[in-house]
Amino acid sequence: MNSQSRSLADYVTAARRRRVPAIVAAVSVLVIAVAAAIFWPPTYRSTGIILIEQQEVPVDLVRSMVSSYADQRIQMISQRVMTSDNLMRIIDRYQLYPDKRRTEPREALLNRMRDDIRFSMISADVVDPRSGRPVKATIAFSVSYDSGNPTLAAKVANEITTLYLNENLESRRQTADDTATFLTAEGDRLSKQIDELDGRLAAFKEQNVNNLPELSQLNMQMMNRAEEELRETETRIRSLDQQIVYLDAQLAQLTPAAQIYTETGQRILSPSDRLKTLKSEYARASAIYAPTHPDILRMQREIDGLEREVGRVDTANDLARQLSDAQSQLASAREKYAPDHPEVKQLERMVASLESVMRTAPLTSEAVRADADNPAYIQVSAQREASSNERRALEKKTAALRAKIAEYEQRLSESPEIAREYSAIARELENAQLKYREVRQKQMEATLSRNLETERKGERFTLIEPPMAAEEPVSPYRTAILLMGMVLSLGAAVGIVLLLEALDTSIRSRRDIEALVAVPPLAVLPWIETPAERTGKTRVRRLSLAGAATSFVVAVVMIHFLYRPLDVLWAVAWRRFFG
Incomplete structure (x- = not known):
């Protein structure tokens, strides 16, 4: 159809x-x-509501070491509460699921227990004090348990709620304790590190006491002062050299003994003066006569006798004057006569003889004789001796100043490397001290936070609605x-x-x-x-x-x-x- x-x-x-x-x-x-x-069969649900209360002490005064958000912290607490050991302890205590305990494994009982537990967050619209914008904030959460027996549901829900409250207290206290303990250990470690760095810095200063960076300017000033003093000393030495030359010239013109004159007014030469005169005459005669000439032999014997009497005398000045005069005469004779002229030959022999004598003549002026009685000679000799002593002292001072300048130069050359090592140790010490102060400050805050958690003045869970036996089933x-x-x-x-x-x-x-x-x-x-x-x-x-x-x-x-x-x-x- x-x-x-x-x-x-x-x-x-x-x-x-x-x-x-x-x-x-x-x-x-x-x-x-x-x-x-x-x-x-009816199912009864017993629910407990836990309020998340903020800490009583203002956060600006005491900051808690528990920095995680409430949602995250509650989820972590839930994982700790919902462990197999806790759930099995509750199952055994209240004889839950008696018909299933004989036939089903332990994992099935735990899954059934977790399915019967209800957990939900309670949020509210609040205004964020930092940004001023409305946000959703968790202000509480509920914990429920479903069972066919309302009294049993209330007991189990109370047990689970107690686990949440206790776990929150324990976790917050443990977090505060762990933070304080860690900061204390870190502070002690930094304190030991600072002591080691102080020791290193002290040893470095002791090893480089004169080359420290803060002494670089002083070393530079000291070196400049030493160089200036060295210049002054060298100038003084040159002045003393000129003075000694001048005094030697005066001594050359003076005799140690006072001059003695005859009745006729003729000066009687002293043995030293006689020796100088004979040497000058001997140098002139050697250029004229042969070495075996009687006059040459006579003058040689007289010179030897006088030298045994008065010692060797300085004839360098006289010989130099004679040599200069001989050289002038030789130059004039060469202009007038031929090179083989007897007078030219004689002057050439005289110049050669004077040069030979000067090479063997003593280069130092004769010492002041102890028996000198010429006041002028004694005075000039004393001035020369004082000048010589002062020059020797200045030479020692010059050597000391040069060594000191070299030392200062070495200090300044080593100063950059030492300054680098010193700065590295000092910077490491400063960083360690800064970190130590920061850690100690955080340690004080952690101690206050631990006291805050111990006295339960921080953020806490408050049971505002305890689980009760339900009158009406939920299903x-x-x-x-x-x-x-x-x-x-x-x-x-x-x-x-x-x-x-x-x-x-x-x-x-x-x-x-x-x-x-x-x-x-x-x-x-x-x-x-x-x-x-x-x-x-x-x-x-x-x-x-x-x-x-x-x-x-x-x-x-x-x-x-x-x-x-x-x-x-x-x-x-x-x-x-x-x-």
Whole structure:
């Protein structure tokens, strides 16, 4: 049959025709729903709410060492609370899941326990004091436990809530203690490091006491002063040299003994003066006469005798004057005469002789004689001796100044490398001291934070709503089950009617014949109901009514005895709708 040709009247007719299966299907689904709503075991939930309170002491005064956010910290605490040891201890203490403990493994019990525990964060819109913008902040969280026994649910929820509170206290206290202990150890380590650096710096200063960077300017000034003093000393030495030369010239003109004159007024030469004179004459005569000449031999004997008497005398000045005069005469003779002229040859021999004598003559002036009695000689000799002594002292001073200048130069040349090493040690010491002060400051803050956590003045968890035995179950939602059962019963009735009609191939009306043979019938005979059919319909109707009544009575009795007494339900309904 073509279902598109059916009208509403056809569907109504089909529903009347299939009312018995429809009623049976609807009643069956409704009975199942009522049974599920009644016999489904209730689940009670006990919930505890924990408030996250800020620390009492202002954060600007005492800063807590626990710097993580509340959400992060609560999740970490949850992981510590939900350990297998804690959950199994609770299961064993309260004898949870007795029917499953004999058949299921430990992991299944733990998973069931975790599924029955509920955890949720409670947030609120607050204004961030730093940025001034509204943000969501976690101000509390709830911990729940589901169980078929409300008292047991409350006990387990209290146990879990206590674990959260204790774990928070312990974790915060442990964090503060660990931080304080770490900072104390770090401070001690830095203190030892500072002592070592102080020792290194002291040893470095002692080893380079004169080359330290702060003494560079002083070393430069001392070197400049030593160089200036050296210049003055050298100038004084040159002046003393000139003075000694001048005094030597004076001594050369003086005799140690006072001059003695004859009655005729002729000066009597002293042995030393006589020796000088003879040497000068001997040098002149050697250039004229042969070495075996009687005059040469005589003068040589006299010179030897005088030298044995007075010692060797300085004739360098006299010889130099004679040599200079001889050289002048030789130059003049060469201009006048030929090179082989006797006078030129004689002067050449005289110059050669004087030069030979000067090479063997003593270069130092004669010492002051102890028997000198010439006041002028004694005075000049004393001045020369004082000048010589002063010159020797200045020479020693010059050597000392040069050594000191070299020392200062070495200090200044080594100063950059020493300054670099000194700066490295000093900088390392300064950094260690700065770090030490910073660590000690943080250590004081950590100690205050530990005291803050010990006295529970910091951020803490406060149980504002402890878990209690629930009066109403959270599941199942029986009203929703009943309403869903009613909807499903109607759907089952409609569905069974449509199914039976779709499977039925009987011809029941004129439209069915026309759809089958495509020819309209000549006449339509009305339905003739027999007495047996009427009796069967009546019996089916009565049975349906009896079944519906029986289902209703059974449902009411089950609600009264298994769910809640009818008088209580009536009172609740009256209060809800008419109260």
